[in-house]
Amino acid sequence: MNPSDVSAAIAALESPSATQASKSPGYNQLLTRVLAESPASHVSVNLIAFLNSLLGDTVGLVASRPVLASFVTQFKSIPDSAARKAIGEHALSLLASQVVSFEEQDSKIRECLADVYEAENDNCAAAKVLQGIQLESSQRMIPDDAKVRIWIRITRNLLEDDNTTEAEIYLNRAKNLIYKCEDLELKLHFQLSQARIFDARRRFLEACHGYHMLSFSPVIAEEERLQSLSSAITCAVLAPAGPQRSRALARLYKDDRSHQLEADFSILEKMYLDRLLSPAEVDKFAERLSPHQLAKTADGSTVLAKAVVEHNLLGASRLYNNIGIEELGILLGLPSEKAEEYAARMIEQGRLVGRIDQIDKLIFFDGGEGTGEKTSSGQADRVVGREVRKWDSNVQGLAEEVEKVTTLLQNQFPEFVTANLSH
Incomplete structure (x- = not known):
C-alpha cells in the first residue's frame, strides 16, 4: 500500500458515519493490509500513520486496545530493524500520555525496542527503554520471574555501558526475588x-568466588x-x-582445569608458591586486563x-x-619510604x-603472613620468644633423630647395642 491509500483508509475509519463497533475490525483489516502490501520503504510511514489514528x-479505548495488542504481535516480526526502531519509538511517544490504559502493550513494545538497541550495541538506550516498564502496577499481575528477568536485563545492559552504580540498584531489586525463581539460566x-x-x-x-562458582555450572x-x-x-x-x-x-x-589456561596459570603458580614476580611478567599479564582493572587508585x-608490590x-x-x-625498596622497585609505607600498612592490617x-x-x-585481624595496638602481635621456641623445636627434632638411629641399630645389630650399653 502507498501512503495515500493508507490515508484514504484511515479517513474512512475516522468519518462520523463509522461506528465504534466497526472500528476494531476495520483497523485490524487495515493493519493486515499495511503489513502484507506495503513495500519495505513505506512500512514505517504507513504504520506511524496507522498508530496516529488508532x-x-x-x-475509543475498547476498540483500540485489542487492535494495539495485534499490532504488538505483528511489530515483532518486522524484518527491517531501522523501521522497527522508528515505529517503536513513535509508538512509545504516543503511549506516554496514556500508558496507564496500555501498560501491557507498552511493556512489550519496550522489550522489542530493547532488542533493536542491543543488536546495535546501544546498551545505554536499551537500559533506558527497559527502565520505563511499569513492574509495580495495580492494573495487571506480573509474575516474580518476569520482574527478575527485566531487572537482570537492565543490569546487564548497564554493566555493558560501564554504569556500575545503577546496575547494582537493579541487581539488588532482583536479589529480593531471585530465590523464588526456578529458571537456571536466569x-x-x-x-x-x-560477580x-x-x-x-x-x-x-x-x-573471584563468584566467577569460580560460575565455572562449575553445567548450564x-x-x-x-x-x-x-x-x-x-x-x-x-588483583586482590x-x-x-x-x-x-x-x-x-x-x-583446580585441575587451571593448567589448561597457560597464560593465567603461570602467574597463578608463582603467586601461590610466594615467588617474586618480575616486571616483564606483570606487564604481560596487564595486557589482558579490562580498563577498570587498570584504573589508578587514590595514591x-x-x-x-x-x-x-604487596x-x-x-x-x-x-x-x-x-x-x-x-x-626492600630495591627489591620491590620502589623508593624506600614507599616500601616502608606498604610494609607498615600490611602489618597494621594484620x-x-x-x-x-x-x-x-x-x-x-x-x-x-598474618591472620588478617588487627590488634588493639594497631599492629600485628609480635611472636614472643620466637628464638627460644625455635631452639626448643630444633632440640626436639635432634632428640627424635637420635631415637630413630638407636632403634635402627637395635633392630640390625642387637648384640653390639647390648654390649655397648652395658658399659
Missing part, C-alpha cells in the same frame, strides 16, 4: 552480573566455564595480599601494581628473617606478621 481521539545471569559488579567495584575476592558451555575460571584467577591476582587471597589462590591452583598506582613483599617475608628498608625498626632501618618478619 491512538487518536476518534477511537539465576546464572544473576550470579554473573553480581561483574564486585569486579568493577574492586571487591576482587568476592568477584554453560565448556569454553564459557574456562572463561569464568580465567576471570576468577585474574581477580585473585590484596593476605590470608583470604592465599586461600583463594590455593583453591584455584588445586596514583594501579590496582595491579599495588597487588604485585605480593612481592609477602614473598620477601618468606625468604628473609629481616631486611633493610633500602634493600596481613603480614612483622615489626619495623625505624632507628636501624630494618624490617623483621616474624613468620610471614
Whole structure:
C-alpha cells in the first residue's frame, strides 16, 4: 500500500458515519493490509500513520486496545530493524500520555525496542527503554520471574555501558526475588552480573568466588566455564595480599582445569608458591586486563601494581628473617619510604606478621603472613620468644633423630647395642 491509500483508509475509519463497533475490525483489516502490501520503504510511514489514528481521539479505548495488542504481535516480526526502531519509538511517544490504559502493550513494545538497541550495541538506550516498564502496577499481575528477568536485563545492559552504580540498584531489586525463581539460566545471569559488579567495584575476592562458582555450572558451555575460571584467577591476582587471597589462590591452583589456561596459570603458580614476580611478567599479564582493572587508585598506582608490590613483599617475608628498608625498596622497585609505607600498612592490617625498626632501618618478619585481624595496638602481635621456641623445636627434632638411629641399630645389630650399653 502507498501512503495515500493508507490515508484514504484511515479517513474512512475516522468519518462520523463509522461506528465504534466497526472500528476494531476495520483497523485490524487495515493493519493486515499495511503489513502484507506495503513495500519495505513505506512500512514505517504507513504504520506511524496507522498508530496516529488508532491512538487518536476518534477511537475509543475498547476498540483500540485489542487492535494495539495485534499490532504488538505483528511489530515483532518486522524484518527491517531501522523501521522497527522508528515505529517503536513513535509508538512509545504516543503511549506516554496514556500508558496507564496500555501498560501491557507498552511493556512489550519496550522489550522489542530493547532488542533493536542491543543488536546495535546501544546498551545505554536499551537500559533506558527497559527502565520505563511499569513492574509495580495495580492494573495487571506480573509474575516474580518476569520482574527478575527485566531487572537482570537492565543490569546487564548497564554493566555493558560501564554504569556500575545503577546496575547494582537493579541487581539488588532482583536479589529480593531471585530465590523464588526456578529458571537456571536466569539465576546464572544473576550470579554473573553480581560477580561483574564486585569486579568493577574492586571487591576482587568476592568477584573471584563468584566467577569460580560460575565455572562449575553445567548450564554453560565448556569454553564459557574456562572463561569464568580465567576471570576468577585474574581477580585473585588483583586482590590484596593476605590470608583470604592465599586461600583463594590455593583453591584455584588445586583446580585441575587451571593448567589448561597457560597464560593465567603461570602467574597463578608463582603467586601461590610466594615467588617474586618480575616486571616483564606483570606487564604481560596487564595486557589482558579490562580498563577498570587498570584504573589508578587514590595514591596514583594501579590496582595491579599495588597487588604485585604487596605480593612481592609477602614473598620477601618468606625468604628473609629481616631486611633493610633500602634493600626492600630495591627489591620491590620502589623508593624506600614507599616500601616502608606498604610494609607498615600490611602489618597494621594484620596481613603480614612483622615489626619495623625505624632507628636501624630494618624490617623483621616474624613468620610471614598474618591472620588478617588487627590488634588493639594497631599492629600485628609480635611472636614472643620466637628464638627460644625455635631452639626448643630444633632440640626436639635432634632428640627424635637420635631415637630413630638407636632403634635402627637395635633392630640390625642387637648384640653390639647390648654390649655397648652395658658399659
